[in-house]
Amino acid sequence: MRFRESVREFCKRYIEPKWVEIDERGRIPVDLIKKMGEQGLLAIPVSEEYGGMGGTITMAAIAAEEIGYHDPSVATAVYVLLNNGWPFLMEKYSGEEAKQEILPKVAKGDAxxxxxxxxxxxxxxxxxxxxxxxxxxxxxxxxxxxxxxxxxxxxxxxxxxxxxxxxxxxxxxxxxxxxxxxxxxxxxxxxxxxxxxxxxxxxxxxxxxxxxxxxxxxxxxxxxxxxxGEENKGFYYLMEGFNVARILVAAATIGSGRWALDQAVEWIRNRRLFEGRSIASFQGVSFKFSELYSELEAARLLTYRAAWLADKIYVEKDSRWRERDLNVPVALCKLKAPEATSKIYEELMKWYGAYAYTKDCNAFRGWLGTFSYTIGAEGAQNIMRLIIARDIIGSEYVKG
Ligand SMILES: Cc1cc2nc3c(=O)[nH]c(=O)nc-3n(C[C@H](O)[C@H](O)[C@H](O)COP(=O)(O)OP(=O)(O)OC[C@H]3O[C@@H](n4cnc5c(N)ncnc54)[C@H](O)[C@@H]3O)c2cc1C
Missing domain, CATH: 2.40.110.10 (Butyryl-CoA Dehydrogenase, subunit A, domain 2)
Known part of the structure; x- marks a missing residue:
């Protein structure tokens, strides 16, 4: 909890005031990247001897979620999730010299x-x-x-x-x-x-x-x-890397979805129509809100379950699980989280009405940002469906 609080405080101070500018100008300022490095938000699960925090995948997911909340365009969270997930895999398989040379610079936000x-x-x-x-x-x-x-x-x-x-x-x-x-x-x-x-x-x-x-x-x-790692084993390392990175992707989009839900609560309480009734009083609005809320909570639970399992495998090295046990839990959260958040934005923008169609309303930034993951960044959604179907139904029945 203390870790989440400290990330949140950092985000409130350094990310929230800047997120619209980051999206509008198309740049995360270099000094913000450096600050995130100083705060220990990069290379969280990388060992301390290579400049990381020696933390867990769950901590990296918490960081991605909080940053996704405070920059709902998810750009800053994408920087953070890439520079947590891939350095983690790099450390697992790279040679000593490469690790010493590369990882500390990534952790500091210099590379x-x-x-x-x-x-x-x-x-x-x-x-x-x-x-x-x-x-x-x-x-x-x-x-x-x-x-x-x-x-x-x-x-x-x-x-x-x-x-x-x-x-x-x-x-x-x-x-x-x-x-x-x-x-x-x-x-x-x-x-x-x-x-x-x-x-x-x-x-x-x-x-x-x-x-x-x-x-x-x-x-x-x-x-x-x-x-x-070894020659001709790169495909397997890549798949392992995707498993870790996709957990963080799901967490980042959940952060953005939470932000969108908070905006929705504020708006539907206060927008008044038909003799001063709040639009939240119409079941067409409030029931939809409840559905979306439950979808995001479901995605959140799937995400932290996958992160928990990744920690069992990689951090605690619990021999009851193997790396490939992560395939389905990860595909489930990568499938569910960006879709849940995209749906929330679509509804939020409809609740805003015409206002949402202007640049005065920032909801479109979250919608377009998280949609990158519905489209296929870090793996197309149909590939997530394929992973689940192959595992549950059987690869002899389900072909790619
Ligand atoms: C904003 C953004 C950032 C990205 N950043 C990176 C990055 O840093 N590094 C990187 O390597 N890549 C990156 N990507 C690329 C991303 O990994 C790919 O978009 C993704 O792997 C899908 O590939 P594709 O876009 O070529 O679509 P395709 O592979 O051509 O797929 C097209 C469509 O066919 C469907 N499809 C494909 N195969 C199957 C199948 N077997 N069964 C059913 N349907 C199928 C897909 O779901 C998709 O809808 C990024 C993408 C985006 C949008």
Whole structure:
């Protein structure tokens, strides 16, 4: 509870007053990222020896939720969730030198660390990626393109830079998803952009505070010490990373949904029509509110159950559970939370009436921001359905 309170206090002071400006200007100020680093909001589950807090996935989820509440466009929460989830996986599988070099800078907010998996021919088909990595002595030469990747501008603006947990093809094509290797792709380091990385930034409709773009890799060199884990096991590490990151995504959208519900209570109590009746007195409004409230609470419980299980597996190392036991609980919360929040925004905007259709009303910022996750950021919703169906019905019946 004390952790949640301290995050909330921080958010009230430094994020809430700025969130509209963050969305409107399309930038999280670098000094806010640094402040979040100083506050210990980045790399929460990373060990203290690498600059993290040595905390839990549940704590990272609490941080994502509170930040999602105080910046309901979710941009600031996206920065935080990426820089908690992916550094956590990076620590689990990377070599010592890479960890010592990269993680403390990410934890301090001096460098960004995200995920680069998606390619233009379809993000859901991870096994079908085309980016290649070919080993020459102790260096890998990477060629290809990644797209819809978050953090491109942040890497360029942060003092140290940063990079990605990137997956590329390294084995024989017939190995399918077993020919993928993961790398720490550090594209700007110690303030210098590395040769062979050509980024582009997209103009986005929502959560504009954090950038999304694409990049090409042309003979981009990665030393073998930056390889993550074993060769040709990258697909499995990526899936594990998605499991952790998706819990935090769900938490961030729940934060935003809670904010939207609070706005709704205020509005439907005070908007008066038909001889001064509050619109909350109409069952068409109040019953809908109750439904939405219950959907969000259900999503919240699913999210913290997944976080609890992740802590059992990764933090407590409880041998009763295996990593793949997380698949369904995580898919459930990633499926439910963004959808519940999107529905809340749609209804809130209808309750606001015409006011919602102007930029004086900020509800659209939360709606468009959280919709990024209904659309498919951190995994399309149908992929969540596929994970659940395969596990519960059986993969021999349910094909991708
Ligand atoms: C704002 C934003 C930020 C993002 N940031 C990142 C990032 O930082 N790093 C990164 O790697 N990626 C990022 N992504 C990309 C994201 O991971 C992809 O959007 C996602 O994986 C889906 O890929 P796609 O958009 O190419 O859609 P596709 O894979 O082409 O899917 C299109 C549609 O087909 C459906 N579909 C696909 N396969 C199946 C199936 N087997 N069964 C039923 N339906 C199916 C999907 O549900 C979807 O509706 C981001 C996306 C957004 C919107």
């Amino acid at each position: 960004f660390y995200g995920i680069a998996s998606t390619e233009s021919h379809g993000g859901s088909d991870v096994a079908g990626i085309k980016t290649t990595a070919v080993k020459k002595n102790s260096t890998w030469i990477l060629n290809g393109e990644k797209t819809y990747i978050s953090g491109i501008r942040e890497i360029q603006e942060l003092p140290e830079g940063g990079g990605y947990f990137l997956v590329a093809k390294t084995g024989k094509p017939e190995y399918g998803h077993r020919n993928i290797t993961a790398f720490n792709l550090i594209v700007k380091w110690n303030g210098k952009v590395k040769a062979g990385w050509k980024p582009t930034i997209f103009e986005e409709i929502g959560r504009r505070g954090i950038s999304t773009g694409s990049f090409t890799l042309e003979d981009f060199e990665v030393e073998d010490k930056y390889r993550i």
